[in-house]
Amino acid sequence: xxxxxxxxxxxxxxxxxxxxxxxxxxxxxxxxxxxxxxxxxxxxxxxxxxxxxxxxxxxxxxxxxxxxxxxxxxxxxxxxxxxxxxxxxxxxxxxxxxxxxxxxxxxxxxxxxxxxxxxxxxxxxxxxxxxxxxxxxxxxxxxxxxxxxxxxxxxxxxxxxxxxxxxxxxxxxxxxxxxxxxxxxxxxxxxxxxxxxxxxxxxxxxxxxxxxxxxxxxxxxxxxxxxxxxxxxxxxxxxxxxxxx
Amino acid sequence: xxxxxxxxxxxxxxxxxxxxxxxxxxxxxxxxxxxxxxxxxxxxxxxxxxxxxxxxxxxxxxxxxxxxxxxxxxxxxxxxxxxxxxxxxxxxxxxxxxxxxxxxxxxxxxxxxxxxxxxxxxxxxxxxxxxxxxxxxxxxxxxxxxxxxxxxxxxxxxxxxxxxxxxxxxxxxxxxxxxxxxxxxxxxxxxxxxxxxxxxxxxxxxxxxxxxxxxxxxxxxxxxxxxxxxxxxxxxxxxxxxxxxxxxxxxxxxxxxxxxxxxxxxxxxxxxxxxxxxxxxxxxxxxxxxxxxxxxxxxxxxxxxxxxxxxxxxxxxxxxxxxxxxxxxxxxxxxxxxxxxxxxxxxxxxxxxxxxxxxxxxxxxxxxxxxxxxxxxxxxxxxxxxxxxxx
Numbered sequence: 043x044x045x046x047x048x049x050x051x052x053x054x055x056x057x058x059x060x061x062x063x064x065x066x067x068x069x070x071x072x073x074x075x076x077x078x079x080x081x082x083x084x085x086x087x088x089x090x091x092x093x094x095x096x097x098x099x100x101x102x103x104x105x106x107x108x109x110x111x112x113x114x115x116x117x118x119x120x121x122x123x124x125x126x127x128x129x130x131x132x133x134x135x136x137x138x139x140x141x142x143x144x145x146x147x148x149x150x151x152x153x154x155x156x157x158x159x160x161x162x163x164x165x166x167x168x169x170x171x172x173x174x175x176x177x178x179x180x181x182x183x184x185x186x187x188x189x190x191x192x193x194x195x196x197x198x199x200x201x202x203x204x205x206x207x208x209x210x211x212x213x214x215x216x217x218x219x220x221x222x223x224x225x226x227x228x229x230x231x232x233x234x235x236x237x238x239x240x241x242x243x244x245x246x247x248x249x250x251x252x253x254x255x256x257x258x259x260x261x262x263x264x265x266x267x268x269x270x271x272x273x274x275x276x277x278x279x280x281x282x283x284x285x286x287x
Numbered sequence: 288x289x290x291x292x293x294x295x296x297x298x299x300x301x302x303x304x305x306x307x308x309x310x311x312x313x314x315x316x317x318x319x320x321x322x323x324x325x326x327x328x329x330x331x332x333x334x335x336x337x338x339x340x341x342x343x344x345x346x347x348x349x350x351x352x353x354x355x356x357x358x359x360x361x362x363x364x365x366x367x368x369x370x371x372x373x374x375x376x377x378x379x380x381x382x383x384x385x386x387x388x389x390x391x392x393x394x395x396x397x398x399x400x401x402x403x404x405x406x407x408x409x410x411x412x413x414x415x416x417x418x419x420x421x422x423x424x425x426x427x428x429x430x431x432x433x434x435x436x437x438x439x440x441x442x443x444x445x446x447x448x449x450x451x452x453x454x455x456x457x458x459x460x461x462x463x464x465x466x467x468x469x470x471x472x473x474x475x476x477x478x479x480x481x482x483x484x485x486x487x488x489x490x491x492x493x494x495x496x497x498x499x500x501x502x503x504x505x506x507x508x509x510x511x512x513x514x515x516x517x518x519x520x521x522x523x524x525x526x527x528x529x530x531x532x533x534x535x536x537x538x539x540x541x542x543x544x545x546x547x548x549x550x551x552x553x554x555x556x557x558x559x560x561x562x563x564x565x566x567x568x569x570x571x572x573x574x575x576x577x578x579x580x581x582x583x584x585x586x587x588x589x590x591x592x593x594x595x596x597x598x599x600x601x602x603x604x605x606x607x608x609x610x611x612x613x614x615x616x617x618x619x620x621x622x623x624x625x626x627x628x629x630x631x632x633x634x635x636x637x638x639x640x641x642x643x644x645x646x647x648x649x650x651x652x653x654x655x656x657x658x659x660x661x662x663x664x665x666x667x668x669x670x671x672x673x674x675x676x677x678x
Contacts, residue, residue, distance in 0.1 A: 053675070091507045093674045117509040127500030131308040132301065143297030144508045172308075185504075 043069050043227050044090065044196055048099035051085055051251075059085040060096065061251035067229040067244075069195070072222050074242030075231040076275060082251040083231050084124055087200055090229075092116060103196055117145070120194030122202050126185040130174040134165060134184045137173060138191050145192035159187045163213065179210035186214065196227045203237060215241055235272040245271075249279040294510050298518030302492060306522050312487035316526050319483055320533035323476040328541040331469050335545070341365045344419040345372040345380035350389035357389070357405075360430050366423060383416050385409040387423060400438075470636030471607075473538060474629060477531060477564065478603035481571040484530035485523035486596060489579035492519045494592030497584075497676075512668035516661050520576050527572035528565075535561055563641055567628045570653040574624050575599070577660040584664060587676065621645040624653040 044067040051060040060082045067073035077083045088094045090101045092112025101108045108115040129137055135156065142152045160169050163183045168176070173184060182202065190197065197218075203211045218228055218241065232238050238245055239259045247254040247262070255262055255278045259271050266274035306312065336342065344366045351358050351368065361367070372380050388406035390396070396403045405427055409420050436446045496502045505515060539556040556564070579596045586592035607629040610616065620626045621642070627649025635641060667673060 088674060093503075093506060094671055113509045113511065116507060119507075121504070121507045123500075123503050123507060125500040126504060127496075129301070129305060129501060130499070131305045136301075136304065140297055140301045141508065144294050144510050146293065146509075148293055188504075 043067065043104060044073075044198070044229055045102045046086060046090070046099075047101070049086060049089060049096045049101060050098035051082075051089065051094065051096050059251055060089070060099075062099070063248060063251060063253055064099075065246040065253055065256055067196075067227050067246075069227045070222060070225045071243040072218060072228040072230055072241055074238040074245040075229060075248060076233075076235075076238060076245055077231075077248035077254075078279060081248045081279075083248055084200065085251075086248070087124075087198060087229075087231065090115075090198060091119070091121060118195055120189040120192070120197040122185055122189050122197075122199040124200040126181065128173040128176065128181055128184055131172060133170050133172050134176075134180075134187070135160070135169045137184055138187045141188035142191045147192055155191050155193070156187075159191050163187055163217070178205045179207055182206055182210055182214065186217065190217075190221075194226070196229070197221060198229045200231045201233065202230070203232065203234060211237070235270075235275060239271040247275060247278050254278050254280075291514075295514050295518060298510070298514055299521055302518050302522035303525075305492070306488045306526060309488070309491060312491060313526075315487045316484040316530050317533060319476070319480050320530045321537060323473075323480065323534055324538040324541045327469060327472055327476065327538060328545055330472065331542070331545045334469075341422070343367055343372075344385075344422055345369045345376070346385040346387050346419070346423065348387050348389070350391060350393065353391060353393040354389045357427070357430050360426050361387075361423075364422060364426050366419070366426060383409070383413065383419070385416060385419055385423070397434075469542075470633070471611075474632040474636065475604065475607055477534065477568055477632070478571065478607065478625065478629065479600065480530050480534050481527050481568050482575040482600055482603045483527075485527035485572065485576045486579055486600075488526050489519070489523040489576055490583045490589065490592045490596055492523065493580050493583040494586050494589045498589045503674075506668065506674070511665070513661070513665040515668065516580065516665045519580055520573065520657075520661060523580065524569075524572040524576035527576060528569050531565065531568050531572065535564060560635060563635060563646075564632065566650070567631055567646065570650045570657070571603075571625065571628055574653045574657045574660075575603075577657040577664070581660045581664050584668065584673070622648045622652050624649070624656055627652070 046066070047064050049060045049063045050058075052058050063082060063086055065073075065075075075083055075086070085094060086101075089096050090103065090108055092108040092115055095109045103115045103118045106115040106118060129140070132140065138156050138159065139152070142156060147155060160166060163186060165180075165183050165187065168180055168183070173181070176184065186202070199218075202214060206214070215237075218230070222228055222243075230238075230242060243258065244256065245259055245262055246256045255265060257265065262278065263269060263271060263274045266277040268274040268277060341364060345368070346366060347369045348358065348361075369377070369380055386406075386408040388408070390403060390405075393403055407420065407423060407427075409416050411417070411420065439446050439449070496505070506512070535556055539561070542555070578599055582595045582599065583592040586595055603625055606625045610620070610626060610629055613620075616630070621630055622645070627645060631642060631646055631649070
């Protein structure tokens with residue numbers, strides 16, 4: 043479970059990125075985090091990863107404080123970052139193996155886990171090719187595989203479907219649903235409303251570093267008195283800047 | 288503990304895999320090791336030719352007919368009239384334009400005992416002309432001296448009167464110190480090699496990874512930044528050390544083709560010297576790699592990293608050069624990285640015994656400074672400034 047409590051973060055003297063943000067992402071659920079550009083989503087996620095320290099408040103992963111024990115907290119996480127790159131001179135298999143070893147896996151168990159995820163994501167043909175020249179979809183698969191190979195209890199994805207074709211998006215969705223069914227906690231940031239509406243059990247709307255609203259997509263629509271999540275989102279953040287994003 | 292070692296092993300293996308698959312970076316790393324010894328060999332051969340042999344020198348002689356004996360002495364020393372040169376050689380010597388003018392009154396002045404001015408005209412700033420000019424001056428001086436001695440002897444004066452004092456020189460330098468030029472060059476190349484060979488790899492693994500958006504992913508993993516830095520350092524410094532081993536091996540082989548005994552010098556890299564040089568340079572490889580990573584990680588882009596880190600090459604080139612201008616070196620210079628190693632290498636090439644206390648102290652100081660850089664860098668990678676620069 044991922045819990046964010048009263049997070050405050052200011053950059054420089056007056057750039058307030060987070061202003062008392064609180065929310066919870068429960069196990070066995072996909073929680074969507076929505077917000078216009080500059081709302082504080084990436085800052086919030088980076089605080090979760092233990093890369094940034096909050097001025098006030100705390101972020102915990104399965105009860106472990108991300109700023110106090112970042113390495114222990116990261117061990118509970120599978121991360122699909124905002125900007126993902128690959129080691130172009132390594133093969134997909136070597137890349138997944140690298141992250142599995144960093145996560146503390148070794149020997150036969152590691153090999154079995156790598157082969158399993160390669161099969162699950164239908165990456166057999168890619169596995170022993172160097173990642174230089176991979177398409178965006180192929181890159182997504184490798185990043186997903188390296189983030190999930192150690193079967194993390196909690197999984198954080200920052201705009202994972204950006205630039206993906208329909209087939210790759212469907213693979214990702216299927217995979218997330220499977221993880222959810224196994225009781226994992228998934229926190230998912232996106233700008234694509236239909237996707238959030240279709241995939242997420244709960245949605246957290248962030249605006250100006252604060253929680254603007256939270257609930258199931260249906261609850262949010264009801265709260266805003268709209269039938270579409272996109273309309274509800276615009277109404278709830280109180281501007282139309284998110285639509286252009 | 289096991290997990291910690293497993294992580295470090297995985298990080299190191301990945302760095303080596305990437306480095307050995309980066310053909311361009313490897314080419315940079317090893318090209319110097321292969322080219323430098325060949326250059327040293329060619330330069331040594333040229334130097335021996337200049338010092339030990341008397342190749343033909345061509346000059347334009349004006350008034351040669353007035354001084355046949357002097358002309359014979361020139362010819363005996365292989366200094367010949369320009370008209371005897373052919374083809375390309377004629378063109379080269381014509382450009383050098385070395386002219387010796389013998390006055391018309393030479394013979395009369397010789398009879399009268401007047402001072403005869405032999406005019407030597409050449410471009411003294413032109414390096415290839417220096418040796419021919421020196422040889423021409425030597426011939427004129429020796430001819431003049433022999434005529435002077437004969438004049439005194441004919442007047443019944445012992446020529447030894449002209450030399451009331453005689454200086455007896457005892458050169459205490461070891462035979463191989465005559466090869467100082469070669470040693471200085473090799474020392475400089477070795478230091479440059481230690482600094483340059485790992486450079487591309489250090490930049491690629493730091494600024495390059497940041498630009499390719501893989502650093503953020505790595506920093507989000509449950510691994511300490513110290514291990515990340517250590518893995519990158521071990522790869523970059525190992526490549527530099529490998530390059531040094533290659534450079535020393537190729538130098539040993541190529542120098543076998545140069546006959547240094549012609550200039551009374553010996554030069555060999557035996558097993559002991561090889562190991563001592565390696566022992567001296569491995570800390571430098573580590574120091575160079577840590578400096579390069581330190582600056583490359585802080586650069587805003589790959590290009591900025593390239594410019595900043597390339598400036599570091601000035602260090603091994605500048606310090607040994609500056610040392611040659613310091614006659615009374617303060618002792619602390621023996622302990623400072625690069626300067627310390629440079630001084631010990633100089634002694635080693637002279638054939639002098641190694642100053643072991645200085646060897647140990649300078650190695651420890653170099654490694655300590657590298658450790659400090661690594662610790663600061665590991666701390667910096669945890670800083671928000673670095674994280675914010677990721678996007």
